[in-house]
Amino acid sequence: MGKPTFVYGGGLSDAQIKETAELLDIEDMDNVNSLPVTGEDLEFYLNDGDTQTSEMISSVLVQKQNAGKGVEVIIENPEQITQITSDQYTNASITAGVADAKIVIASISRVTGESALTGIYKAFDKNGEKLDQDRMEVAQEELETTNEIAQENAESEGFDSSKLDQAIIEIKQALADLKEKQGELATREDVERIINEALSKFDLENMVTQEQFDKLLSLFEKYQKTSAIDSTEVKEQLLNLSSSVQDKVSDLISQAEESGFFDRIGNFFKEIWQAISSVFN
Template sequence: MKSAQIGKVLLTPLVLSLGLSLAPAAQAAIQTDVINEKWGKPTLVYGGGLSDAQATEVNQLFGISTIENVNRQVVEGSDMDLYLGTSGAATSSLFSSVLVQKQDAGTGVVVDIKTPNNITLITETQYANAAITAGATDVLIDVASPIQVTGESALTGVYKALAANGETVDTARTEVAQQELETVNEVATAHTGDSNFDSSALDKAVAEIKTALADYKQSNGQVASESDLNTIINDVLANNGLENVITADEVSKLVTFAKAYQETSAIDSAEVAAQLNQFKQQAEQQISEAYKNLQDSGILEKIGAFFENLWKGLIGLFA
């Protein structure tokens, strides 16, 4: 929140709790009516540009029933600079906020955008995939904004929440996670409205690329060359039905991201590998039935063409 208001938001729970009587009846995925004694209080990170009234609205959007049951932080421009490698980010322009809570092993990174109409650029699976790159493990992440924003600052809120709970946040990885987010979103946005494209299929492909890079390094004792990166990425795109959709320029951007990714500690992390396996299942469930049917029909066409060519070959033998 604006600097003059930060103290009020963090230090006057009574004032904020007065607005909670208007909270929606539906419960947030992260429960705040009682304190989870295993994982402690969830961490709420407000966008620094929020007014007090907007902060109260954010509490409502997250379905917070008792404000004292959450730990509160504020993400500022200096946090953006620290975690994303930016310079001079303005606190006053940050509105997207996050509620984060640790979960049992095997949960994976699960993102729920509470205000989908107000987060205009980033999807739930894009948030989750990038958060895994940065080091998030087994957490629920709720995202909300009281006004329309791109939502790019929400990941910084996640990092600040993790750090506030004693977790080491590697800024080299958070910067690459931001590069990933921007690259994937740029590709997805370029194909908006294309019936041959599915954003979740791309998210799944990016997770598989990261897994393949880790497997490559483990098998070869070194990271992949640019030539091998191109092969890996094109193979993964083909396996997800995207080989004739993603352009050569977009593949080049994915290669640039992959180069940066395999130079981080994420590539050697068993935790990242486990989180990616969970994520790929989540992304698969998000792929539209129309896209899956399109891929199935494409496979049938390929099989049909194979047998047609085989039959023509056999006829030629006996002609």
């Protein structure tokens, strides 16, 4: 399997690199391949030249796994990665072409986490696995779009990012199934229908604004034009991720049902008390 690859933020000092390594449970730097991720890397992998190396803080530890293991992303200190979730990273990584890898992410200070994908891409590149440029760029757009929707709906009652994650997975799967069945890409109307069906399935249709929907539409029109749409590997990785996310969605539904049940019990006793009180008033 080879050594894990430690890609640290280029904006870190030597002391901060050591601190980050400790967060990632790296006891001996000789046991990992280590290299920095810079603003130049962000431009190289994602055509994004707006970020300076000094701003690159989040770091990743990437270990290739046996075939069939899927992609596992662990955020070591989620209180410092303020926006992106592990499932969002996983979903986007699969889009980019990452497969069968354990990825641990950490940051010594608070960051949104959007640039961590670059470190993942660089780790694969330096280990001789070239990822497709178009897919990397679409993956970054996916991460930014889903994060934006999640952040803008964070206070909305009934919203949970796990539902959005599962909707994104199902949209990808439906587009791939349609391509396989028809032998051609989905029309714009097909993509709109598939997105609407996925959002409706997870009760998100009234939470996603028209502007957010348009961004999803633009994203998935680009997604289906990449090699991800025909990839058996992507299908397998998405199935692994879907199983994990579905467990979280099921837990959410169970919690909501239990909450409603206990609310009804509370209302029942409240009505009894009010009836008793009225007798004596």
